[in-house]
Amino acid sequence: MNTTRPTGDVATAIALLSGATLLGGVALALRPPKAPTDPRETTLRAARRLNRAAGALAASVLVDSAIEHYRGSFHNKAMVTPLVTASLSLLASLHGTGDRRYGAHVVRDIIYAGAALTGVIGTGFHLYNISRKPGGFGWQNLFYSAPLGAPAAMSLSGMLGFLSERLRDNLPGSRPTILGIPAGRVIGVMTSLGLLGTTGEAGLLHFRGAYHNPAMYLPVTMPPITALLLGASAMGSLGKRRRLTRWWLRLTALLGFSGSGFHAVGVARGMGGWRNWSQNLLNGPPIPAPPSFTGLAMAGLAALGLMEDYPDD
Template sequence: MRSGTLLAVTGIGLVAASLAGIAVASRGGNRPARAARYAAWGSALLAGSVLADSAMEHYRGNFRRKEMFAAPVVAAGTLATALATAVTSRATSYKAALFGGTIATGLFGLGFHLRNILSRPGGLSWNNLFYRAPFGAPGALALAGLAGVGAVAADRADRRERLGQKGHGRRAGYGLGLFTAAGLFGLTAEVGLLHFRGAFHDKLMYAPILALPFTGAAIMAATADPQPRRRSLARKSLEATAGLGLVGTGLHAYGVSRNMGGFANWTQNLFQGPPIAAPPSLAGLALMGFAALDLLDRHGKDPSHGPR
């Protein structure tokens, strides 16, 4: 399969998954709560990023193992499910099961990538971390599944609280906040490693290394004790992280254009990087954090409502 064909297939996969999600959603159902929509859109962004990136990277690895088809296929299904979750409350149990499968696939992928690194000559060395299967990449797929599960939990919590069952939103917000912080810390390690491989040749490459752990700490603090000031700081940090994801996408595209031949030679230069599909995952995590804050906002006015 030529690279151009692969990219066409990836694009078709993105469109097909999106249409599938819209088709499911068009059958009706109540509109999900705002927090659920935030988390679902975050899941969709993460899944779309994984679909595009894994299709290209696994193609570069010649799909030499059949398991390498799992990531793009599961990511496409997750993208469709997340889009459906963002616009309808129907079939929540079915969606939760699909997102659970996404989490399991991402965790298995982490194991496969780690084994790939450790099985090479030199084992856990800088060379293998730089140029073998990226150790943290499958984590984005697991995070897409977690964001999806969080979206389902947020929607269920909203419905239960409307029936007078208090506390469900706080617990859902607590879980989403912790998973968002963990994802931001993990992404810091992955981005730091790859930007270090690039020798930080552009000072802007330090931006995510500084911003992501700060945002992770801010959302963790707001989750542990949702005081107004902490929630405000976390929200501003998440806004900056989302903006950084958008700016990073443009900067990566500019980096590709600087390779010999630029986009006129896109069938090669897109594979040489930097990966255009990677930065949107920052915006996906930010949306996941916004969902957590939306749930915590309802319980942050009184300190007694903090997570226990």
């Protein structure tokens, strides 16, 4: 009898992973070229793309923090804060995605600023949590204590949303800037840094898993290349078509969805599979975490669009 062949929940999870990856790849391949748009709408389109990116990150943080803090029994009342903040950020992003008006929205601005601040405070809490454990900042505590990268994703969601509102503050049809710098450059650099930080968190946790699956190398190799390509585009000449960078961003977005599928396979491989979901979801690989790459890739695509649409004078 072949005992290595996936069966039951594992086989189902692998089938879903393969199907999602295939459909995502087909969607990327069939995506039509960007059609010419009214120059007055270019900045607004980018702002709405950033709203979607902020929402994707907020959704990832919401579900991930809910699972992780439930595992921690919400022993600190402050552990409810990221759930509330991420929910508000997600709602603000949905509102912004549908908003076709120029001008920053005061309520969205407040929510996004609160999300960024919550992430900073959350990082401080997680650092304190690790430091007070025996051994301090040793590998054991870094592996199994409060994850340092999780609150940073909340900050990224808030910052992307905040930048989307700054884009809306530009006059329709004008060259979009943020603090006097071309908006595409600002968003591109920030997204590149976010990708590198998220890669660091993935690398730490996959190192804990000893890279037992070769696919675990993808989140620590693809996103850094994406960050370098996007950063080079942001620091280079504006107006050039960056086809390689665009396709690499799309593949990174697909990686986020595929990563959730791989994590679902990891959960299914736990003792009892999905029938023991209450234990395996808490102790298995975090299913909601990988789409943070998707959100950042979406922000990178918005930045790249601005860089291409507004060349250097």
